[in-house]
Amino acid sequence: MSEYSFVKGHGTENDFVLVPDAQGRHELTPEQVVRLCDRRAGIGADGVIRVVRTDATDDPAAVAARGEATWFMDYRNADGSVSEMCGNGIRVLGRFLATHADVDPRDPLPVATRGGVKVLTFADGRHDGDVTVDMGTPELLGDTEIGIGERSWPAVHVSMGNPHAVAFVDDLADAGPLTEAPRHDAATYPDGVNVELVVRRGEHHVAMRVHERGSGETRSCGTGACAVVVAAARADEAPRGTAYAVDLPGGTLSITWTEDDRVLMTGPAVLVAEGLTAL
Numbered sequence: 001m002s003e004y005s006f007v008k009g010h011g012t013e014n015d016f017v018l019v020p021d022a023q024g025r026h027e028l029t030p031e032q033v034v035r036l037c038d039r040r041a042g043i044g045a046d047g048v049i050r051v052v053r054t055d056a057t058d059d060p061a062a063v064a065a066r067g068e069a070t071w072f073m074d075y076r077n078a079d080g081s082v083s084e085m086c087g088n089g090i091r092v093l094g095r096f097l098a099t100h101a102d103v104d105p106r107d108p109l110p111v112a113t114r115g116g117v118k119v120l121t122f123a124d125g126r127h128d129g130d131v132t133v134d135m136g137t138p139e140l141l142g143d144t145e146i147g148i149g150e151r152s153w154p155a156v157h158v159s160m161g162n163p164h165a166v167a168f169v170d171d172l173a174d175a176g177p178l179t180e181a182p183r184h185d186a187a188t189y190p191d192g193v194n195v196e197l198v199v200r201r202g203e204h205h206v207a208m209r210v211h212e213r214g215s216g217e218t219r220s221c222g223t224g225a226c227a228v229v230v231a232a233a234r235a236d237e238a239p240r241g242t243a244y245a246v247d248l249p250g251g252t253l254s255i256t257w258t259e260d261d262r263v264l265m266t267g268p269a270v271l272v273a274e275g276l277t278a279l
């Protein structure tokens, strides 16, 4: 077993183990990711983020982003599966780079992901404030349905680079404990899906729960909150540029679907510990 340095962080209590790997020497196996995420036998997290230079990995998304982004976010879910994008995680990655690498928080920070290059900006150019992520253009892909226990709800299929099914419910408690993946159409979601349940709290104000593909119910999901706002803004016929407040069990995110069809997500990012771990 070799030792790796790690940093533990979270964004609205969606938590991650970051593995700094600038030179691309620590490609992680699914088994290693599962061990890192184990909340008893490991450090514990909803996912793992390997932070690697785009010129130090042959991941196609990183190779395609060379010249545009120095850093690549290699995101894995707690079950070891790979995901295209992680909204809370990329804010935590930004915080790490602004405090541990030679990244100047006064400048926009492009980061390569499997869902394309995302640009981060730091509030007031400070390394310790909220982080805004340009999450790119959402895709509204039609209507679908999800099922939990005896119940089912219509849902909206939204992609933020990763797949989401957004269901408006009367009460977030209606679904009970989200102990297993909600039923969904396998043809629509051949690689699984992140499922969001949402209620309205006021004008341009919603609250949600999420069952994440590969991680189970989490306290927050950044891409999920973006998918929720796209579905809600369309249903509300809200003017583009309207900021929505999204309450999650782990905190609140501010999300805007802009006039040029991009989604901006703003929220906190907290580093809570760093150390060494055997893998």
Ligand SMILES: N[C@H](CCC[C@H](N)C(=O)O)C(=O)O
Pocket: 014, 077, 082, 083, 084, 085, 086, 087, 088, 089, 162, 163, 194, 212, 213, 214, 215, 220, 221, 222, 223, 224
């Ligand atoms: N927690 C992440 C989402 C991870 C999505 C992952 N579960 C997937 O398989 O797409 C976020 O803040 O966006």
